[in-house]
Amino acid sequence: MSNPVIKGTHLCKNYGSVQAVRDVSFNVNEGEIFGFIGPDGAGKTSLFRMAATLLLPDSGNLEVCGLNVENDYKKIRRLLGYMPGKFSLYQDLTVEENLRFFASVFRTTVSQNYNLIRDIYEHIEPFKNRRAGKLSGGMKQKLALSCALIHRPRLLLLDEPTTGIDAVSRKEFWSLLRRLRDEGITVLVSTPYMDEASLCDRIALIQNGQILSTDTPDVVASAFEHQLFAVKARDMYLLINILETCPFVRSAFIFGQEVHVTINDYRNADEDKLVNYLSDKLADVVVYQTKPNIEDCFMELMSNKTKKG
Amino acid sequence: MKTDKIVISVKNLIKDFGSFRANDRLNFDVYEGEVFGFLGANGAGKTTALKILCGLSRPTSGEVMVSGCNVYTQSNLIKQKIGYMSQKFTLYEDMTVTENISFYAGIYGLNFKQIKNKTMQLLSSLGLEGEAHKLIADLPLGWRQKLAFSIAIVHDPAIVFLDEPTGGVDPVTRRQFWKMIYEAAAKGVTVFVTTHYMDEAEYCDRVSIMVDGRIAALDTPANLKEKYNASSMNEVFLGLARHTSNK
Numbered sequence: 001m002s003n004p005v006i007k008g009t010h011l012c013k014n015y016g017s018v019q020a021v022r023d024v025s026f027n028v029n030e031g032e033i034f035g036f037i038g039p040d041g042a043g044k045t046s047l048f049r050m051a052a053t054l055l056l057p058d059s060g061n062l063e064v065c066g067l068n069v070e071n072d073y074k075k076i077r078r079l080l081g082y083m084p085g086k087f088s089l090y091q092d093l094t095v096e097e098n099l100r101f102f103a104s105v106f107r108t109t110v111s112q113n114y115n116l117i118r119d120i121y122e123h124i125e126p127f128k129n130r131r132a133g134k135l136s137g138g139m140k141q142k143l144a145l146s147c148a149l150i151h152r153p154r155l156l157l158l159d160e161p162t163t164g165i166d167a168v169s170r171k172e173f174w175s176l177l178r179r180l181r182d183e184g185i186t187v188l189v190s191t192p193y194m195d196e197a198s199l200c201d202r203i204a205l206i207q208n209g210q211i212l213s214t215d216t217p218d219v220v221a222s223a224f225e226h227q228l229f230a231v232k233a234r235d236m237y238l239l240i241n242i243l244e245t246c247p248f249v250r251s252a253f254i255f256g257q258e259v260h261v262t263i264n265d266y267r268n269a270d271e272d273k274l275v276n277y278l279s280d281k282l283a284d285v286v287v288y289q290t291k292p293n294i295e296d297c298f299m300e301l302m303s304n305k306t307k308k309g
Numbered sequence: 310m311k312t313d314k315i316v317i318s319v320k321n322l323i324k325d326f327g328s329f330r331a332n333d334r335l336n337f338d339v340y341e342g343e344v345f346g347f348l349g350a351n352g353a354g355k356t357t358a359l360k361i362l363c364g365l366s367r368p369t370s371g372e373v374m375v376s377g378c379n380v381y382t383q384s385n386l387i388k389q390k391i392g393y394m395s396q397k398f399t400l401y402e403d404m405t406v407t408e409n410i411s412f413y414a415g416i417y418g419l420n421f422k423q424i425k426n427k428t429m430q431l432l433s434s435l436g437l438e439g440e441a442h443k444l445i446a447d448l449p450l451g452w453r454q455k456l457a458f459s460i461a462i463v464h465d466p467a468i469v470f471l472d473e474p475t476g477g478v479d480p481v482t483r484r485q486f487w488k489m490i491y492e493a494a495a496k497g498v499t500v501f502v503t504t505h506y507m508d509e510a511e512y513c514d515r516v517s518i519m520v521d522g523r524i525a526a527l528d529t530p531a532n533l534k535e536k537y538n539a540s541s542m543n544e545v546f547l548g549l550a551r552h553t554s555n556k
Contacts, residue, residue, distance in 0.1 A: 039479035040450050138351055163476065166350040166505050167543060168550050192477045195508055195543070207479060237491040254484050254491075256511025256542075257530060295480050302481060 002030050003066055005155050005186045006051055011060035013046050013209075020046045021057070022209040028155075028188050033181050035200035036190040037294065043209040044190040045085060048159040051188065052082045065154055078106065081148035085160040085190075087140050091133030095124055095143055098132050099150060106151035116183065117146045120176060138169040145176070149185075156180065158189040162196065174199045194295040205298050212301035217294060224292035224300060226250070226262040229274060233282040242281055248273065253299055260296055314341040316467055316499045317362060322371035324357050331357040333522040335371070341467075344490060344500045346510045349519030350550045355503050358519070362501070363470060364388050376467040389417070392461035392469040396476050400457050402446040406437055409445060410460060417464035431459050451482035458489055468499040475509065487512050507543035516542065518549050525549045 004027035013021040021043045028034040036044045049055035050062055053073035062069045065079045089098045099121070103110045114121075120142050127135065132143060141161060148156060158177075162170045174196070177187055181201075189200065197203045198217045205212040205220065213220050233239040236257070243252035243259055250262045261274065271287045278285045292300075317339035324332040331354045339345045349355045360366040362375055364384035373380040376390040393399070400409050407428055414424045432438050435455055445453060454475065462469050471490070475483050490512075494500050502513060510516045510530060517527040526533055526549055530542055539545045 039482070040477035042479075136351055164473075164505065166550075167507055167546050168350050171547060193506065194480060195506075237488075237495045240488060240491070253481070254487055254512070256508065299480050302479065 004028055005030050005065055006034075006188065007061075007063045008047075008050075009061045011047070011050065011057045011062060013043075013050070013055070013058050019209050021050075023060075024206075024209070024211055025060075026204055026211060026214060028186060029202075030186055031181060031184060032201040033177055033187045033189060033199070035197060035203045036188070036206050037192075037194060037197045037200075037203050037298070038190075038206035039192050041208075042206045044206060045159055046209075047206075048082075048084075048157055048188070048190065051155075052080065052157055053077055078151070079153060080155045080157055081151070081153035082157045083144050083148045083159065083161060085163065087144060089132045089140075089144055089147060092131055094129050094131055095135070096128040098143060098147055102147040103150045108151050110150065113150055113152045116152055116180075117149050119179065120149075121146045138165055141165060141169070141173065145173075149180070152185075154186065156185050156187045158187065160190050160192065162191060162193070170196075194293070194298060197294040203294075205294075205301060207298075207302055207305070210305070212305065213297070221292055221294055221297055224297050226292075226300075228290050228292045228296060229261045229263075229271060229287055230255070230258040230290040231261050231274060231278070232258050232284070232286040233278065234284040235282060239278075239282060242278065246277060248277075251299070251303065253296075255295075258290075260290065260292075315339070316341050316376050317345075317501070318372070318374040319358075319362075320372040322358070322361065322373055323369045324354075324361065324366070325369045330522055332361075332368070335524055337517055337524060337527055339468075339499055339501060341499055342494050342497045343515065344494050344502065344513045346513030346516035347501060347503045347519070348505075348507070348510055348516060348546060353519040353550070354522040355519055359470065359472065359503060363391060363393060389464075390467045392464065392466040393472070394457050394461040394469065394474060395472040396474060400445045400453060400460070403444060405442050405444055406432070406448070406456065407441045409456070410463065413460045414463050419464060427463055431456075431463070435459060451478045451485070454478060454482070454486055455489060458486065458493075462493055462498060466498065468501060469493065471500065471502045473504050474502065475504075476506075507541065507546050510542040510546075518546060520550050 006028035009025045011021050011024045038044055046055065050057055050069065051064055053069050053076050056070060064076045067076050069076060099110055124139050124142050135143065162173055181187055200217060202216050203220060204214040240252060240254055240259055243249050243261055248264050250264045252259050252261045274287045275285060315338045319335050319337050322332050322335040335358060347355055361368050361373060361380060364380060364387035367381060375387050378386045410428045410431060411424050414427055419427065432441055440448060475486055490500055515529050516533060517524050533545045537545045537548050
């Protein structure tokens with residue numbers, strides 16, 4: 001296998017007393033979509049800023065495209081496209097002016113790499129004379145992505161590109177990312193939304209500045225070692241309260257109209273125990289075994305971390 | 310969910326902005342104690358309808374009643390009967406926890422004694438006694454969110470509007486937040502939620518999906534999934550909201 005496009009080892013970053021990144025190591029391989037999955041404040045943006053050479057780690061080593069972020073930052077910047085979480089284009093320049101500006105900064109032209117951005121830019125081209133500040137959320141995102149791609153970067157850094165974007169635009173956006181990956185561009189992306197994890201080739205679950213788990217989404221999900229039950233009842237609020245105080249319930253989390261439950265002594269776990277316990281307290285109880293998803297795993301890993309202190 | 314008492318009634322609601330029809334004959338009822346999801350792509354007309362229901366904007370035509378008040382003639386009365394919380398939290402970052410509680414409770418007309426009681430009750434139920442005099446800016450996101458919700462219902466409103474409430478928090482905190490929502494609903498508060506995230510729609514008793522200014526579907530998440538032969542609300546939504554960008 002070729003060298004990783006990003007190689008981070010034992011990265012740390014503190015802001016005063018806040019430990020934003022705590023001993024994080026990860027590799028992003030050539031040609032993959034790698035996702036940081038975690039809530040606000042997990043340290044995702046700090047890691048992005050480090051990879052973009054805008055922030056130096058306090059300790060640890062970080063190489064991007066085989067170059068050191070401290071010594072070779074000028075070379076690295078030419079090789080990457082960075083789309084920050086906050087819309088950072090020039091609001092008072094038009095769509096077309098922004099695109100031309102970014103092309104000229106990278107000493108290229110819009111026409112030179114137009115085929116790479118055509119699919120994205122076509123959506124916003126009818127508005128090319130509109131000021132960027134006046135675009136809708138979905139269109140701003142498409143323009144920002146076009147600007148980040150205009151010099152055909154080797155690595156694309158996308159910090160929470162889908163936050164606040166509706167489901168239809170999000171779906172489109174992810175299919176665009178897959179197309180870019182197939183063009184040979186490596187993508188590092190972050191999201192607080194667990195359901196987007198399955199759209200990545202590999203993921204790192206991240207919380208409180210630490211990586212909880214790194215692998216393909218399927219392997220991360222398969223590490224969940226407890227038997228998981230989905231429980232339904234007519235009165236949801238009563239159900240969750242009863243489950244949370246049930247002596248043999250190990251964990252109980254609401255998932256939409258169901259509660260996902262694990263029980264102590266999971267080797268002997270079966271539905272009947274739960275059904276018997278709940279049936280005389282609640283109406284319309286349904287219990288069945290279910291498959292853990294990334295969100296189940298994330299919460300499991302979070303609580304393991306807390307228990308270990 | 311009880312279905313005997315209607316708290317929001319919308320009949321043939323139309324809202325035009327010039328020649329653009331943002332809400333095109335909306336019809337729906339929301340029941341007391343219900344968690345009602347209000348979904349739609351960007352630009353589908355959600356915010357327009359939400360503003361009308363909060364008494365901030367008048368319909369072009371149609372009948373709209375919110376908690377017994379007519380939106381044309383009693384919009385100020387509506388504001389006393391509803392609570393509102395948005396993703397941007399609406400808390401003052403440079404004020405402390407108790408200052409924020411007193412401020413909002415005061416705006417909603419609670420008297421000194423009520424404010425004092427509510428503050429104590431709220432701090433203890435949220436486990437924030439130790440943080441009472443901390444600035445909001447110094448609180449973790451999840452705590453702010455729970456506090457913002459509690460403050461939105463500090464005056465015991467009939468309806469609370471949650472405008473994309475849970476973005477960005479960790480999955481455990483998010484569930485604690487939903488538990489608070491269910492708790493409020495169990496006490497009879499109607500919860501009206503807008504969200505972009507379809508997994509959140511699964512938490513609602515019923516969900517409406519707006520497409521191009523109209524309500525394209527309205528039912529329980531389970532019925533919608535069955536009707537559209539989908540495994541998740543995300544699939545239901547994507548099937549309904551054909552792409553309508555570039556508007």
